[in-house]
Amino acid sequence: GLLRIRILAAMPGRSANGRRGQQQADAEVFDSTGSGQPSMAGARGGRTLQTLQAMSGNVARPCGRASQQAVLRGYRGLEAGYACARECSFTSSPLVLAMSELASDFFQLLDDAVPLAARALSRACDFVEKGCSKSPMVRHFSQRPISDVLAVVTVMMMKGTLYFAFVLISLSATKSSQLSWSPLVFNASFVLALVSYHQAVVTDPGGIPSSWSVSPEVEMRISQQVCERKKSTGELRICAKEDKYKPDRAHYCTPLSRNVLRMDHYCPWMSACIGYYNQKFFVLFLFYTVMSTNMALFTLVQGLATLTLAPGTTAFVLGSTGLAALLAAVLTPFLALHLWMLSKNMTTIEFCEKLGGSEYNSPYDIGVWSNLQSVLGDNVLLWLLPVCSTPGDGLSFRRKPTSAGGSSAADTA
Numbered sequence: 001g002l003l004r005i006r007i008l009a010a011m012p013g014r015s016a017n018g019r020r021g022q023q024q025a026d027a028e029v030f031d032s033t034g035s036g037q038p039s040m041a042g043a044r045g046g047r048t049l050q051t052l053q054a055m056s057g058n059v060a061r062p063c064g065r066a067s068q069q070a071v072l073r074g075y076r077g078l079e080a081g082y083a084c085a086r087e088c089s090f091t092s093s094p095l096v097l098a099m100s101e102l103a104s105d106f107f108q109l110l111d112d113a114v115p116l117a118a119r120a121l122s123r124a125c126d127f128v129e130k131g132c133s134k135s136p137m138v139r140h141f142s143q144r145p146i147s148d149v150l151a152v153v154t155v156m157m158m159k160g161t162l163y164f165a166f167v168l169i170s171l172s173a174t175k176s177s178q179l180s181w182s183p184l185v186f187n188a189s190f191v192l193a194l195v196s197y198h199q200a201v202v203t204d205p206g207g208i209p210s211s212w213s214v215s216p217e218v219e220m221r222i223s224q225q226v227c228e229r230k231k232s233t234g235e236l237r238i239c240a241k242e243d244k245y246k247p248d249r250a251h252y253c254t255p256l257s258r259n260v261l262r263m264d265h266y267c268p269w270m271s272a273c274i275g276y277y278n279q280k281f282f283v284l285f286l287f288y289t290v291m292s293t294n295m296a297l298f299t300l301v302q303g304l305a306t307l308t309l310a311p312g313t314t315a316f317v318l319g320s321t322g323l324a325a326l327l328a329a330v331l332t333p334f335l336a337l338h339l340w341m342l343s344k345n346m347t348t349i350e351f352c353e354k355l356g357g358s359e360y361n362s363p364y365d366i367g368v369w370s371n372l373q374s375v376l377g378d379n380v381l382l383w384l385l386p387v388c389s390t391p392g393d394g395l396s397f398r399r400k401p402t403s404a405g406g407s408s409a410a411d412t413a
């Protein structure tokens with residue numbers, strides 16, 4: 001055991017010189033004649049052989065020549081095994097070194113790329129934030145509760161579902177040369193509905209100006225302009241919350257906490273109050289939504305009846321068909337009601353005030369054509385475009401003349 005320890009201690013490559021010493025030791029190859037002399041001995045090989053011969057000589061004194069030869073054969077066996085192990089190690093070393101270098105390069109790339117990516121992402125986020133901060137939609141909802149935002153998201157999800165289902169059916173129908181005309185009309189009405197929705201949400205419906213604050217001078221100035229009076233006293237209507245005189249057809253909107261000119265109603269699906277300046281966009285949104293929804297419903301039903309679809313696609317189209325049918329059943333009569341009120345120059349509030357009565361006449365009904373112009377604008381070419389074309393200031397309105405040549409007054413509380 002002591003001899004084995006000494007031999008291993010004297011073997012090349014076992015010193016602390018590391019890889020260089022191991023490579024030099026691997027160059028020492030002993031012959032197979034039993035002489036114990038290396039065929040190529042360097043400085044390290046010579047020292048190793050001398051050490052071995054000294055060790056074997058010390059052992060041979062009490063044991064004789066046979067013991068010395070046994071020690072030399074043992075050393076040659078150990079050296080051959082070690083050389084074989086080193087050869088196997090060198091066979092795999094290039095792969096290990098290559099992978100090590102690849103890993104090192106990869107981590108170096110990460111060290112260089114991650115800061116660059118982080119800076120690029122930060123700049124992109126800053127750009128998006130600056131762009132969004134200038135968006136009218138973002139500014140509109142910046143101080144609003146999350147419930148108002150969810151209403152808009154719900155509307156967008158429903159319209160997106162119908163659009164995606166329509167595209168699926170249209171792509172399948174295109175392969176069979178069917179429904180070639182509908183995508184163009186559907187996409188046009190869909191885009192116009194989205195633009196009208198955006199304009200209806202972000203456009204201010206109009207409010208009472210500060211020049212209408214309660215004072216004797218203002219009362220004298222607007223007394224001939226305002227026709228609606230308090231039912232109890234016949235005085236001008238005053239908003240106690242804003243301390244302003246109310247123009248004709250103006251009402252207080254609780255969600256907005258202010259008065260709205262020619263207020264029609266508050267729409268929860270838009271999170272906006274429909275008034276003088278955005279009523280046109282609301283009507284156009286209804287019109288184009290009804291058009292695209294009914295067209296999608298017709299296309300989906302026809303596609304289910306004539307096309308062969310995958311099971312998953314069929315389930316999605318069936319659900320979208322139900323959604324389209326529900327929206328068409330609700331919005332189509334709703335659009336008809338608003339078009340009828342528009343032809344009568346009547347707001348939703350004024351219509352509700354006349355519910356239960358025998359007649360639905362409005363003191364502001366000045367003829368169908370003039371009634372449409374009072375909301376959609378004087379230029380007929382702009383009626384179906386989501387651009388602002390409403391005439392006037394929303395503070396005064398033409399009224400229907402009475403038989404006596406005067407003006408009829410609408411007594412509202």
